[in-house]
Amino acid sequence: MFEFRLEATAGAARAGELRLPRGTIQTPAFMPVGTHGTVRGLHPDEVDRTGAQIILGNTYHLHLRPGEEVIRQMGGLHRFTTWSKPILTDSGGFQVFSLEGLRTIEEEGVEFASHIDGSLRTITPESAIEIQCALGADIAMAFDHVVPGQASFALAEEGMERTLRWLERCRNRHHDLSDDKQTLWPILQGGTFPDLRLRSLEGTLAQNTWTGVAIGGLSVGEAKETMHGVLDQIVPQIPATLPRYLMGVGFPDDLIEGIARGVDLFDCVAATRNGRHGSAWTHSGKVNVRNATNRTSDAPLDPKCDCETCTRFSLAYLRHLFVVEEMLGLRLVSIHNVRFLVRLGELARNAILDGTFDRWREDWLRHYHHRGEV
Amino acid sequence: MFEFRLEATAGAARAGELRLPRGTIQTPAFMPVGTHGTVRGLHPDEVDRTGAQIILGNTYHLHLRPGEEVIRQMGGLHRFTTWSKPILTDSGGFQVFSLEGLRTIEEEGVEFASHIDGSLRTITPESAIEIQCALGADIAMAFDHVVPGQASFALAEEGMERTLRWLERCRNRHHDLSDDKQTLWPILQGGTFPDLRLRSLEGTLAQNTWTGVAIGGLSVGEAKETMHGVLDQIVPQIPATLPRYLMGVGFPDDLIEGIARGVDLFDCVAATRNGRHGSAWTHSGKVNVRNATNRTSDAPLDPKCDCETCTRFSLAYLRHLFVVEEMLGLRLVSIHNVRFLVRLGELARNAILDGTFDRWREDWLRHYHHRGEV
Numbered sequence: 137m138f139e140f141r142l143e144a145t146a147g148a149a150r151a152g153e154l155r156l157p158r159g160t161i162q163t164p165a166f167m168p169v170g171t172h173g174t175v176r177g178l179h180p181d182e183v184d185r186t187g188a189q190i191i192l193g194n195t196y197h198l199h200l201r202p203g204e205e206v207i208r209q210m211g212g213l214h215r216f217t218t219w220s221k222p223i224l225t226d227s228g229g230f231q232v233f234s235l236e237g238l239r240t241i242e243e244e245g246v247e248f249a250s251h252i253d254g255s256l257r258t259i260t261p262e263s264a265i266e267i268q269c270a271l272g273a274d275i276a277m278a279f280d281h282v283v284p285g286q287a288s289f290a291l292a293e294e295g296m297e298r299t300l301r302w303l304e305r306c307r308n309r310h311h312d313l314s315d316d317k318q319t320l321w322p323i324l325q326g327g328t329f330p331d332l333r334l335r336s337l338e339g340t341l342a343q344n345t346w347t348g349v350a351i352g353g354l355s356v357g358e359a360k361e362t363m364h365g366v367l368d369q370i371v372p373q374i375p376a377t378l379p380r381y382l383m384g385v386g387f388p389d390d391l392i393e394g395i396a397r398g399v400d401l402f403d404c405v406a407a408t409r410n411g412r413h414g415s416a417w418t419h420s421g422k423v424n425v426r427n428a429t430n431r432t433s434d435a436p437l438d439p440k441c442d443c444e445t446c447t448r449f450s451l452a453y454l455r456h457l458f459v460v461e462e463m464l465g466l467r468l469v470s471i472h473n474v475r476f477l478v479r480l481g482e483l484a485r486n487a488i489l490d491g492t493f494d495r496w497r498e499d500w501l502r503h504y505h506h507r508g509e510v
Numbered sequence: 511m512f513e514f515r516l517e518a519t520a521g522a523a524r525a526g527e528l529r530l531p532r533g534t535i536q537t538p539a540f541m542p543v544g545t546h547g548t549v550r551g552l553h554p555d556e557v558d559r560t561g562a563q564i565i566l567g568n569t570y571h572l573h574l575r576p577g578e579e580v581i582r583q584m585g586g587l588h589r590f591t592t593w594s595k596p597i598l599t600d601s602g603g604f605q606v607f608s609l610e611g612l613r614t615i616e617e618e619g620v621e622f623a624s625h626i627d628g629s630l631r632t633i634t635p636e637s638a639i640e641i642q643c644a645l646g647a648d649i650a651m652a653f654d655h656v657v658p659g660q661a662s663f664a665l666a667e668e669g670m671e672r673t674l675r676w677l678e679r680c681r682n683r684h685h686d687l688s689d690d691k692q693t694l695w696p697i698l699q700g701g702t703f704p705d706l707r708l709r710s711l712e713g714t715l716a717q718n719t720w721t722g723v724a725i726g727g728l729s730v731g732e733a734k735e736t737m738h739g740v741l742d743q744i745v746p747q748i749p750a751t752l753p754r755y756l757m758g759v760g761f762p763d764d765l766i767e768g769i770a771r772g773v774d775l776f777d778c779v780a781a782t783r784n785g786r787h788g789s790a791w792t793h794s795g796k797v798n799v800r801n802a803t804n805r806t807s808d809a810p811l812d813p814k815c816d817c818e819t820c821t822r823f824s825l826a827y828l829r830h831l832f833v834v835e836e837m838l839g840l841r842l843v844s845i846h847n848v849r850f851l852v853r854l855g856e857l858a859r860n861a862i863l864d865g866t867f868d869r870w871r872e873d874w875l876r877h878y879h880h881r882g883e884v
Contacts, residue, residue, distance in 0.1 A: 172830070172831075172834040172836050173827070173830065174831065174836050174838045176836065176837070177836075177837045177838065178838070179838060179841070197834075201830065201833055201834050202805065202826070202829075202830045202833065206805060206806055206826065206830075209806050210806060210808065210824065210826050210827070211808075216824070216826070216827055216830075217827065218822055218823060218827075431576065431580060432580055432583050432584060434584065448592055449592060450584065450590070452576070452580065452584050452590070453547070453584070453590055453591065453592075455576075456546070456547065456575065456576045456580075456590075457546075457548065459575055459576065460546040460571075460575050462546050462548050462550065462551075463550070463551045463837055463840070463841070464548045464551065464552070464553060466837070467553070467837070
C-alpha cells in the first residue's frame with residue numbers, strides 16, 4: 137500500500153501510479169478541493185464523473201464544522217460524504233497561516249480565532265494529526281509553518297526549521313494513532329530560497345522513509361517565475377520513488393509548468409471558485425460565461441471539452457442561468473473547470489507515456505494563451 | 511394528441527393518462543416548477559430521476575429573462591433547457607396579479623413594473639399567447655385575471671368575467687399562431703363563490719372544445735376548507751373527459767385532498783422553496799434538516815422515501831451541508847421534496863387503480879399529521 141510506481145518520464149515530467157487504500161491514482165493528477173466535505177456545488181457522483189481520482193478535505197474547516205468527532209462517529213469522512221475514492225486531508229497549516237492578524241504561532245502550535253464565531257482555538261502538530269486520524273483520509277499531511285511568498289530569509293528559515301521540528305511531533309503522534317489505511321506526508325518549506333528548500337528536504341528525508349512529499353508555501357504571493365525557479369532547484373533532489381505534491385496549485389498553465397518540472401499531484405480551489413463566478417477555462421483561454429455575446433450562442437462553453445456541461449448545454453443557457461442567478465449555472469461551470477484540470481492531467485500523462493510531452497506542452501500553452509481573456 | 515383517457519375512479523378521484531407531444535403523463539401527477547427554465551437548484555437529469563413527467567415554466571419570468579425571442583432562437587424551451595419531456599407554461603396572469611401596487615389591470619391587458627429593473631411592461635391576452643408560442647411548451651395557459659382569496663363577490667365576478675373575455679382573445683391568437691404541438695387550456699376563476707365558479711365553467715365550455723381545464727385563483731389566501739368547498743362544488747361539473755389542473759397547489763395534504771376531489775394535475779414551488787430552507791416533507795410530517803438533534807443521525811431524512819437523497823445520505827451530512835451553507839444541501843433536500851410529491855401522485859394513482867384509495871388517503875393523512883413539525 138502507498139506504493140508509487142514510475143511508469144515513464146519526459147525530461148523531469150513523470151507518469152506514475154500511486155496505490156492508496158481506496159484506489160490507485162494515475163499521475164500526474166489534479167485533486168479537486170472539498171473544503172467542507174463536498175467539492176463546492178457538486179455532488180460526489182458529479183465529481184466522480186469528472187474523472188477525479190482523489191479529492192482533498194480541509195482539516196481546518198472540518199475541525200470547526202461539523203467537528204472531527206462528529207465525522208468519526210459517522211464512520212469517517214468517506215462514509216460521511218459518500219465519496220468512496222481516496223481522500224487527502226491537509227493539516228490546517230495553510231488555513232491558520234492565512235488568518236493573518238488573528239493567529240499566534242508559537243513552538244507549541246498555533247492559536248487562532250475561528251472565522252465562524254471568533255472563538256479562540258489551538259492547533260498543534262499533535263492535534264492536527266489527531267483530527268486527521270478521526271477524519272480517516274488515505275493521506276494525512278504534516279502540520280507546517282507557512283510563510284508569505286515575500287518572506288525574508290530569516291522568516292523563511294524560521295518557518296522551515298519549525299516545520300521540521302513539528303514534523304517529528306506529527307510523525308510520532310501519527311505512529312501512535314494511525315492504522316495502516318492512512319499514510320502521513322511531510323511538507324517542504326523554505327520560502328523562495330533554494331538553500332532553505334534543500335535544507336528542508338534533507339531534514340525531512342532524514343526523519344523517516346516517507347511514502348510521498350509535498351511542497352508547501354508556493355503560490356502564496358511570489359512571482360510565477362520564482363515558483364518555477366524553486367521547483368527547478370528542489371524537485372530534482374527529491375528521490376524519484378516519492379510522489380510529489382505541489383500544494384494549492386493551480387491554474388491550467390501552473391499545472392503544465394509543474395508537471396514539466398516533475399510534480400505529480402496538484403490541488404486548487406480556483407476550479408470551483410472561478411466556476412461560481414462564471415469564469416471558465418477553455419482550450420483557447422478564459423471565458424466569462426456572463427458575456428452578452430453569449431446571449432444566443434448555441435455553441436458549448438469549450439468545443440474541445442468532453443465534460444457533462446460542454447456535451448449538453450449551450451453557452452446561451454449557461455449565460456441565462458448566471459443572469460437569473462440560478463444555482464445550476466454555478467454547478468455546470470464548476471463541473472467544467474474541474475473536468476478541465478483533471479483532463480489536463482490525463483492529457484499530460486498520455487503525452488509523457490507516448491513521448492510527445494514537450495511538443496504537447498508547447499502547443500497547449502500557445503493555444504491557451506493565444507486568445508487571452510475574452 | 512392531447513387525449514385524456516380515464517382509467518379508473520374512486521369516488522371523485524381519478525386515474526388517467528394524458529397524451530402530449532413529448533410524452534404521456536399518468537395522472538394524478540405533480541408538476542415541479544421550473545421558473546427560469548430550470549427547476550430551482552436541480553439538473554434536468556435530477557428532475558427526471560424524481561419521476562416527474564412534466565414540468566412547468568413561468569411565462570412572466572422567461573419573458574423578462576432571457577426573453578422569449580432568445581428562447582425561440584435557441585429552438586424553444588425544451589431545446590434551450592435540454593428537458594425533453596412535456597412542459598406546461600403558465601400565462602403570467604398569476605405573477606402580474608401578485609405584483610400588487612405595481613400593476614394596472616385594464617380590459618386591454620395588464621401594465622406592470624418589472625421586478626428586475628422596474629421598467630414598465632404590458633402583457634395582454636394576445637401577447638401572453640405569443641410569448642408561449644415562442645417558448646413552445648406542450649400546454650399553454652390562457653391569460654387570466656386572478657383575484658385574492660378574500661376578494662368580494664363584485665371583484666371576483668369582475669375577474670371571472672374578464673377572464674372569460676380574455677379567454678376568447680387568447681383562443682383566437684392561439685388559433686392563428688400555434689402548430690399542432692401545443693394546446694391551450696382555459697383557467698376557471700370566480701374566487702370562493704360557487705355560483706361564479708359555475709358561471710366561469712359554463713362560459714368557458716361554451717367557447718371551445720378544450721383538451722383540459724385549469725382551476726385558478728385558489729390557494730391565494732383563503733382557508734383550506736374554503737378551497738375544498740369550491741372544489742367539491744365545481745370539479746364534478748367539469749366534463750370527465752377533461753384533465754383538471756389545480757394551479758399553484760400544493761403541499762402534500764393539499765395534493766391528497768385535491769386528488770380526492772377529482773383533480774388530476776398540480777404544481778407548486780413549495781417543494782424547492784422549502785428544500786432551499788432545509789424544510790422537508792416526510793411520511794411522518796415535516797422535518798427541519800438543521801435541527802441540532804440531527805447532528806450525528808445516521809438515519810436518512812425519510813426512511814420510507816426512495817429518492818436519491820434518502821437512499822444515500824445521512825441526516826447528519828444534510829444538516830452539516832446546511833450549517834456550512836453548501837449548495838449541495840439545498841439541492842439534496844429539494845430533490846427529496848420533489849420526489850415526495852411526485853411519488854404521492856404515484857401512490858394515489860396506484861391506490862385508485864387497485865380500489866384502495868379511501869383507506870390509503872386516510873392512513874396517509876393520519877400518519878403525516880401524527881407527528882407534526884419537529
